[in-house]
Amino acid sequence: AQKITQTQPGMFVQEKEAVTLDCTYDTSDQSYGLFWYKQPSSGEMIFLIYQGSYDEQNATEGRYSLNFQKARKSANLVISASQLGDSAMYFCAMREVGFYGGATNKLIFGTGTLLAVQP
Amino acid sequence: NAGVTQTPKFQVLKTGQSMTLQCAQDMNHNSMYWYRQDPGMGLRLIYYSASEGTTDKGEVPNGYNVSRLNKREFSLRLESAAPSQTSVYFCASSESRGINEQYFGPGTRLTVT
Numbered sequence: 443a444q445k446i447t448q449t450q451p452g453m454f455v456q457e458k459e460a461v462t463l464d465c466t467y468d469t470s471d472q473s474y475g476l477f478w479y480k481q482p483s484s485g486e487m488i489f490l491i492y493q494g495s496y497d498e499q500n501a502t503e504g505r506y507s508l509n510f511q512k513a514r515k516s517a518n519l520v521i522s523a524s525q526l527g528d529s530a531m532y533f534c535a536m537r538e539v540g541f542y543g544g545a546t547n548k549l550i551f552g553t554g555t556l557l558a559v560q561p
Numbered sequence: 562n563a564g565v566t567q568t569p570k571f572q573v574l575k576t577g578q579s580m581t582l583q584c585a586q587d588m589n590h591n592s593m594y595w596y597r598q599d600p601g602m603g604l605r606l607i608y609y610s611a612s613e614g615t616t617d618k619g620e621v622p623n624g625y626n627v628s629r630l631n632k633r634e635f636s637l638r639l640e641s642a643a644p645s646q647t648s649v650y651f652c653a654s655s656e657s658r659g660i661n662e663q664y665f666g667p668g669t670r671l672t673v674t
Binding site: 446475477479485486487488489492494533535537547548549551552553554 | 592594601602603604605606609611619649651653655657660661662663664665666667668
């Protein structure tokens with residue numbers, strides 16, 4: 443069965459430093475997609491970045507980058523130059539494989555990492 | 562564009578009462594989803610609708626029903642609320658092609674006493 447594991451319940455980082463949030467996944471499918479979402483204290487879920495399993499380059503979006511290591515089945519989120527506004531819960535998610543194989547639109551989420559950025 | 566809207570934002574129910582959570586999106590997305598979020602458990606899919614006229618169960622469908630009223634609207638109904646259904650409920654929508662990132666509504670905080 444597919445699974446997303448986020449082993450860090452909470453993380454602290456100093457403002458302006460970089461931080462890595464860990465995510466490992468388990469799937470037997472060759473084609474899959476990985477997502478990161480941010481959930482600030484206000485509660486909304488914000489899409490940050492996407493990595494496809496066949497993408498040769500690591501995904502980047504502004505200060506966010508995804509350190510994709512396929513052989514290790516990890517998709518860590520790297521936030522560079524942390525800001526106070528980055529304090530939030532971060533969720534890693536994977537597109538679920540359908541009964542007959544192939545990706546569906548359904549997402550499987552990890553349990554999240556709560557990031558606190560300190561001034 | 563409002564994106565994904567949900568009503569109500571907060572609700573308190575007594576055990577056994579029923580209610581419907583409303584969700585609408587104005588992005589012309591084909592797919593819509595209902596999740597629940599509980600502390601320490603991430604988001605879990607309750608039901609989803611791949612396209613207008615279709616619905617299917619997710620990971621935790623028991624105690625819920627859904628209706629895809631049209632392309633814009635996807636409602637979630639609790640027929641007989643139980644304390645175990647106390648949670649934050651999120652509606653989301655996505656395209657059915659491309660990377661399919663999901664866009665989420667602001668959530669409904671439901672308490673069942």
